[in-house]
Structure formats: C-alpha cells, structure tokens
Amino acid sequence: MSAEPTILEMRAITKEFPGVKALADVSLTVKANEIHAICGENGAGKSTLMKVLSGVYPYGSYTGEIVFQGEVVRFKDINASEHAGIVIIHQELALIPGLSITENIFLGNEPAERGVINWRTAKRLAIELLARVGLDEDPDTLIRNIGVGKQQLVEIAKALSKQVKLLILDEPTAALNAADSQHLLDLIVGLRSKGIASIMISHKLDELERVADSITILRDGRLVETLDKVVDGVNEDRIIRGMVGRSLENRFPDHTPNIGEVFFEVKDWTVEHPQVAERLVCKGSSFTVRRGEIVGFAGLMGAGRTELAMSVFGRSYGNYVRGTIVKDGRAIQVRDVSEAIDHGLAYVSEDRKVLGLNLLDDIKRSVVSAKLTRISHGQRIDKSQEHAIAERYRASLRIKTPSVDEGLSKLSGGNQQKVVLAKWMFTEPDLLILDEPTRGIDVGAKYEIYGIIQQLADQGKGVIVISSELPELLGISDRIYTIFEGQITSEVAAADATPEALMRTMTSTKKKTQDR
Amino acid sequence: MTTKFSDIKKMFGGGTSNARQFGMIFTLVGIILLFQVLTHGLTLDPVNLIAIVSQFSYILILAIGMVMVIILGNIDLSVGSVAAVAGIVVATAMKNYSLPWGLAVILGLLVGAAIGAWQGFWTAYVGVPAFIVTLAGMLLFRGMNQFIGNANTIPVPEGFRVIGAGYLPEVGPNTGYNNLTLLLGVLLAIIVVIRELRLRKTQREMGSEMAPGWVSVVKVTVLVVVVVYVAFLFAGGRVGTSFPISGLILVALVVVYSFIMNNMIFGRHIYAVGGNRLAAQLSGVKSKRVHFLVMMNMSILAALAGMIFVARSAASGPQDGLNWELDAIAACFIGGAAVAGGSGTIVGSIVGGLVMGVLKNGLQLLGVGADRVQMITGLVLLIAVGIDVYNKMQGKPSLIGFMTKRFEKGEEVNGPPGPVQAAS
Numbered sequence: 001m002s003a004e005p006t007i008l009e010m011r012a013i014t015k016e017f018p019g020v021k022a023l024a025d026v027s028l029t030v031k032a033n034e035i036h037a038i039c040g041e042n043g044a045g046k047s048t049l050m051k052v053l054s055g056v057y058p059y060g061s062y063t064g065e066i067v068f069q070g071e072v073v074r075f076k077d078i079n080a081s082e083h084a085g086i087v088i089i090h091q092e093l094a095l096i097p098g099l100s101i102t103e104n105i106f107l108g109n110e111p112a113e114r115g116v117i118n119w120r121t122a123k124r125l126a127i128e129l130l131a132r133v134g135l136d137e138d139p140d141t142l143i144r145n146i147g148v149g150k151q152q153l154v155e156i157a158k159a160l161s162k163q164v165k166l167l168i169l170d171e172p173t174a175a176l177n178a179a180d181s182q183h184l185l186d187l188i189v190g191l192r193s194k195g196i197a198s199i200m201i202s203h204k205l206d207e208l209e210r211v212a213d214s215i216t217i218l219r220d221g222r223l224v225e226t227l228d229k230v231v232d233g234v235n236e237d238r239i240i241r242g243m244v245g246r247s248l249e250n251r252f253p254d255h256t257p258n259i260g261e262v263f264f265e266v267k268d269w270t271v272e273h274p275q276v277a278e279r280l281v282c283k284g285s286s287f288t289v290r291r292g293e294i295v296g297f298a299g300l301m302g303a304g305r306t307e308l309a310m311s312v313f314g315r316s317y318g319n320y321v322r323g324t325i326v327k328d329g330r331a332i333q334v335r336d337v338s339e340a341i342d343h344g345l346a347y348v349s350e351d352r353k354v355l356g357l358n359l360l361d362d363i364k365r366s367v368v369s370a371k372l373t374r375i376s377h378g379q380r381i382d383k384s385q386e387h388a389i390a391e392r393y394r395a396s397l398r399i400k401t402p403s404v405d406e407g408l409s410k411l412s413g414g415n416q417q418k419v420v421l422a423k424w425m426f427t428e429p430d431l432l433i434l435d436e437p438t439r440g441i442d443v444g445a446k447y448e449i450y451g452i453i454q455q456l457a458d459q460g461k462g463v464i465v466i467s468s469e470l471p472e473l474l475g476i477s478d479r480i481y482t483i484f485e486g487q488i489t490s491e492v493a494a495a496d497a498t499p500e501a502l503m504r505t506m507t508s509t510k511k512k513t514q515d516r
Numbered sequence: 517m518t519t520k521f522s523d524i525k526k527m528f529g530g531g532t533s534n535a536r537q538f539g540m541i542f543t544l545v546g547i548i549l550l551f552q553v554l555t556h557g558l559t560l561d562p563v564n565l566i567a568i569v570s571q572f573s574y575i576l577i578l579a580i581g582m583v584m585v586i587i588l589g590n591i592d593l594s595v596g597s598v599a600a601v602a603g604i605v606v607a608t609a610m611k612n613y614s615l616p617w618g619l620a621v622i623l624g625l626l627v628g629a630a631i632g633a634w635q636g637f638w639t640a641y642v643g644v645p646a647f648i649v650t651l652a653g654m655l656l657f658r659g660m661n662q663f664i665g666n667a668n669t670i671p672v673p674e675g676f677r678v679i680g681a682g683y684l685p686e687v688g689p690n691t692g693y694n695n696l697t698l699l700l701g702v703l704l705a706i707i708v709v710i711r712e713l714r715l716r717k718t719q720r721e722m723g724s725e726m727a728p729g730w731v732s733v734v735k736v737t738v739l740v741v742v743v744v745y746v747a748f749l750f751a752g753g754r755v756g757t758s759f760p761i762s763g764l765i766l767v768a769l770v771v772v773y774s775f776i777m778n779n780m781i782f783g784r785h786i787y788a789v790g791g792n793r794l795a796a797q798l799s800g801v802k803s804k805r806v807h808f809l810v811m812m813n814m815s816i817l818a819a820l821a822g823m824i825f826v827a828r829s830a831a832s833g834p835q836d837g838l839n840w841e842l843d844a845i846a847a848c849f850i851g852g853a854a855v856a857g858g859s860g861t862i863v864g865s866i867v868g869g870l871v872m873g874v875l876k877n878g879l880q881l882l883g884v885g886a887d888r889v890q891m892i893t894g895l896v897l898l899i900a901v902g903i904d905v906y907n908k909m910q911g912k913p914s915l916i917g918f919m920t921k922r923f924e925k926g927e928e929v930n931g932p933p934g935p936v937q938a939a940s
Contacts, residue, residue, distance in 0.1 A: 336800075341799075341800045349795075349798060354794060354795070357795055358787070358791035358792040359791070361787070369788060370799040372781045372784055379782065380780055381779050383718075383779065
C-alpha cells in the first residue's frame, strides 16, 4: 500500500437496532487524497455506516472507534461532525426549493454579525463557491428553478462553505443524466487534487470503476473486503462477486411449479414521471406472465420496478404515454385502480404503511377493504360475513392475533404483511404483483410468505415478485426480468441465472449473455 | 366476583369505537348530575330539557356532517353562512312567492346541495384545501344572505315553524303526559331489547367472544330505565310541549348516518380515505368522489340546520348561523374525532355536542355571564383535545379511552384476577 496519510479510520464499528445487527465489526480506512467507494446490496449497511460516521447515530449508540485526522472523535450530532469537516450529502437533497442558491448555501451557517446577516458577504462567497464547483448560475436563482444536477452542485458548494475535509456522497448520480453525472464525477476528482477526500456510495459500478481509488464492499452488515485500485485491480466482476457472494441456504419451501400458458402480457409500456414531463420512468417495457408462474423483477432501488408495476396497476403512478395490456388474449383497458381490480389485478405495495394499509383500521375491515362489494348486499356491508372471512384468512395465513377485531398498529411487520396479502387474495386476482413482499420482516415470516406465494401460483394465478434481494428472487421465481433505468435489460429462466449475471444487467444497459 | 372491566365495557357495545365513546358518555352523565345538584334540580326539569334539545338540535345536526368532514381530514368553516343562505332563500320564497312550506323545505335542501356541489368541486376536483374553500364560502355565503335579504329580517309562516318550534301533538286519553312521547319511549325501549337479543345471536353464530348474560341483562335494564325515565321527563313538560320535532329530526339523522358510517360501503370509504388516502386509492376507492360527496352532504345538513333555526326563531335574519361552525367543530373534537382524520364517530360527536350544550345551559342556569361561559367552553375544548393529543403521544387511546384506561389500570392493580379472556 502507498504511504499516503490516512484521514479517517473507523475501527470495529458495531451498530444494533432492536432485533437486528445492522453493522457487525466493520472497519474502514480512508486515505487523504482518495475517493473511497462503498458498495453493497440494499440493506448491506452502507447508509448505517455513514450515519454513524456523520453523527446521525450519536456516539454511544454504537460500539467501536472513529479516528479522524489522527484524533479520536465522538460526534454527538450532525453539527459536531460538520464542525470537524465531515459533510454528508444525502440522496434526497436537503435544499429548500423556495430559497435562493445563496440562501441555501449558507442556511444554518449564515455570515452574520450579532444576528444580522451580511448578504453582501454571503453573495460574494457564494459566487466564489459556485465558480469552484463549476456552476454558472446567478446566486439569486431559486433552487426550484434549477435542475437536479445543478442542485447537487449547490449541495457540494454548501459543503465547501463549511471547510469540508471529507465529503460523503450517498448515490450522488442516481437521479442525474449522463452529462450531469460526468460533470459531478469530474468535480469530485478535482476536489481530490485539492485535498478533499470523498466517500461515495453508489450502485453504478462502471462509474466506480472509473473514479474510485479503493472500494469497500459490505454484505449483511459485515465487511467483505477492501479493494485497492492499483494493488488489486478493480473491475465490475470482482465487485459483484463480493456483493452477492452468499450461499442460498434452505430458506425457501420446496416447490414444483406447474406452469401453464401465457395469460398476461404487457407490451411497449412507456410512462412519464408524474412531475417531470419528458422524463421516462418506463421505457418501452414488455413482459409476459404465465399461469402458475412466479416471475421475478430484479432491479436496484430507483431502477423503475415499482413505477412499472404501479403504472400497470390502473395507472396509479406517473403519466401513461403508450403501451398495451393483454389478458387472456384480449387487450384490456385499465385506466384506474378499480378497473384493475375488476380485471383481476392486485398490487401489494412495497410501502406497507404508506400505501398498503390504513393503520387506524382493524384486521377484519382491512382484509375486505379492496373488494367491499363481495360482502355487501347492495350498499350494505354484511358484518358477520366480514368477520367470517377475516377469520378464515387468519387461520389459513396464520396471522398471529388474539382477534380479528385487533387494530393493525398492534401487529408485527410480518403479520401486517399477511393482512395485506389477505386483503389482495380476497379480491380473487388472476395476477398478483408483490412489491418487496418480505421487506422489513423476519426470516421465519419470510419463509411463510414464500409458502403463500407458491400456493397462489399453484392455484393457477400469475405472480410477479419485485425484489432487490437476488437470493430471494433466485429462490422463489421461475423466471426473472432485470430492470435498469426504466428498461427491461434481460430475461432469464431462474434455473439458468446467476447472481453475478443478474447484477450485471441490473447495473448497466449493456446487454450481455450470461455465459459469455 | 369474576367481574372484568372488559365485560362492563361490553355494556356499551364492545367494539373499539364504542369503547372510545364510553368515557365521553361518562363525562356527559357526570356533568348532568353535577349541574342537577348545583341548580337544585333545574337541569333535569322537563321545561329545561326541552329547551336544551330545541336550542342545540341544529348544532348537533351540523356536527353529524362535520364529523364526516373531519374524518376525511378536512374542515368546513362555511356551515353557518350556508345555513343563513338556505334560511333567507326559503323565507323569501315563502313570503314573496307564497311557496307552500313543504316545497320550501325541499327548496332549502336543494340550495344546500347546490352550494355543497360548488364547494365539493373546488375541494375534490380542483384540489384547493377545504379550509380555504370553506373560508371563502364563509364570506361568500354570508354576503349572499345579506344580499338576498337586503340585510333585513324576513318572517316565516306558521306552518313552517313546526320543524323548529313544533312538538308532538296531544292525542288519546288525558294521562297528564304527552302520549306520543311516551309511546316513542316505549318503542325505543323495545328496540333496545331486540337489538341486544340480535347482537347476542350474531355473536353466537360468529363464535366470537361474548359478554356474560348478566352483563346484557344489566345493560338492557339500565338503558330501558333511562329511556323510560327520559320519556316521562319529556312527556311531562308544560301542556302542549313534548319532545321537540327538531329533536326527532336529529334522532332520525343520527340513526341514518350512523348506519351509513358503520354499515355501508360509502361510510367505509370515508374512514379509508381519511385514514390513509393513498392506500385507499390503491384499493380502488375513488377518493375525489368521496371528498365531493362529503362536502356536499355537509352543506345539505347545514341548510337543514339553517331552516330549523329559522323556523324556531320565526324569521330569517342576517346574523343567523354566526359562529355555528365553531360549535360544530368543537363538538366533533370533544367527541373524540382526530384532527388528522381517519377517526371519529357520529354518536361521539353528538355526545360531545351535548356535553357543550349541557355545560352552557347549566352555567346559564347558575347565572354565569356569557363572557365566562365562553371562557369555560374554550377551556373545555382545549383540555379535551389536550388529553387526546397527550395520550396519543404516549401511544394510548384518545380522550375517550382515557377514563377507561385509568379504570383498567386500577383493575389490574386492585381488582381480583378475572376469568381467562382472549382480550389483552
């Protein structure tokens, strides 16, 4: 290794949440003058590690030691870490749209004398900072009037105004187009030459290959390895192996699929972002589902999986541009959610609490809520039938609760997920789309959910499972599509798929055969 | 003794929402008894009771619509002005165009529906927050009342006054009581018994947890005694008075709207949209339509309340309905509705409104001035919602559950170990 001085050392960091070990004994060394990338699947512990570093999780809530510029530091909050020169730029930008560039740069850090802001100084400094990040904008421009790429630069200018020594970027290019990404990466490289080190979390492996000096790979909250560009020779294959290299244990119920003919087909599905016109979130996607088949949609967060699923489910996301849905050989119109339900579609959201359930409700009312007409005489709800149906699902899905009158807020995540599944099973769908069906639930409940998914397929329904966990998809699916940047990039039978090949098509549009 | 508090709670129906109203009913009974003592029996005097009902029935009718709006997570500030417009239109139509009073009532409801459609359109389909739409409506329709009526007071004919100031007629033998009111009480008592029998039957069929038989017996006995007692009170007022017509309208509306909210798809959709709009939309609920209809319904009820008020005061004037929205909103929040939407009940709001009504009435009987009555009502609202918010932060049920919670705790500490119960 080179003899460059280290700027940061995190030693044996362990962070536990109730019931989960998010980080176990992770160490990280960042040299001054380097760009250090952190890779890993969703939930590997990347963000948690950065939150420990930046003081979001204060000293005392984790074990281990942080040494920054040769001193042991104990940050009690994010202000303390910023004071030391560590600035984190989150994926969701923390700028205020209604304020100007200058106002945002100096927010919370205003050049002031006795509480009175000196706007002249602020503006002069802002102009300097904007020049340093290469942003050619009037500092009085409102943030809402500039694009995401430029907003990212303002964030960096803001960091520079705080005398940053170590910059942390969480997925900085996730929302940027190619040109903006290039500019941003050039800027980070430029900062390195001026003595500002960066830690960069990214899923875009080709970018990391280009700019990172070393790469730390995390998996399941543990350190896998740290690769040095010069010594180890970093390439995508090597990173992917580190990210997914875990064995598939016996985590799935045995299942012999009984697959019928194609009954559901989506062709050339193209959807615009709901706010940003002309930004396509689905670009001409086509896919098919057979009866009795479990189809996996693999893609990293933000790849457009949820957008695709929700827009197919009654256009509940984005603006429809074009595309057709064919079910049982006939083109069908699915213009809103109730039409989707009537056509036998069901969508179980990845966000149980925000999109899936009304947590103020109780179990029995939730179970029937997507198809009240099934238990109603005219407009009147038959409450004893409602109770009986809820009881039936409680027994068949083994929802652990003293009574179906119990409020949802009292149930565990796994049991809430079963209630959502029951709610959509009750609509008697032909096609179920399950978006991250096992997120945030424990291993035992996952096994049960997999069993339910397989039962549904055995009843002749088509099931689409969206997941960012490759082992899960490989274990449960019969066939897998990969999605990257709104496009379907590959289709492969699960038996022929390898995590490495999937990860490759999940992180680039380059279509490669998996046995090249 | 194997009494468990959860058994006693079942006297009030058993479900979670009913348990929420339990504490409020307690409070109401407590306030009534308190003022009964303080006023040396004046509070439960028939004349006073009848006055309370006819004085507050229109506010309670507003509270029915308002709690639905609040469950949706909205607020309606325009109800007082809408009531005033409906009142002046109806009064003008009867005076200037000699419209028969029956048709005039229908006209008033249509005015309410039209105004409701207007406000519902802006709220649901344009997306302007209901607070703004109805604030605008408050100004707009207040002005419209004065524009139509030239800021004058317009009297209404005798027949029309029945809906606000009318009583059940005297029929049958002279018993010293109003016979129809007594009959009504007996009917209500029979309904109470039948409902309890049917409840037990369905519970047995569904195999759900049932309260012991003695609980049902005590519950029914207490309710029947209360119903009959109240019937005698209302029937025993001055000759020619009885349970007011406006009170009957109120009771009918409470029954109908409670059924809608508890047993019909539309009511379910209101709770669903108010509890989690996005989840409701993804379950196929047309949330815009729900918003529209609830806003429209509110204005129809406001028009009805306005007409009842006009009938009671025998004339429609420019100051009718002033600040009604505040009373209606306060009734809902005292009655356990949540500001964020998703929870609240019709019966709870009615009880909340009655708490305010009895409080105001009792203070007036004690000779407390209007200034201090307002101050006290304001504090009651603040404290009621304050307890609500505090309990939510502690993860406990709202105000309504507050007292039950305390009792349950006491039971755990002091009470004998109860029989094995599935309920936690």
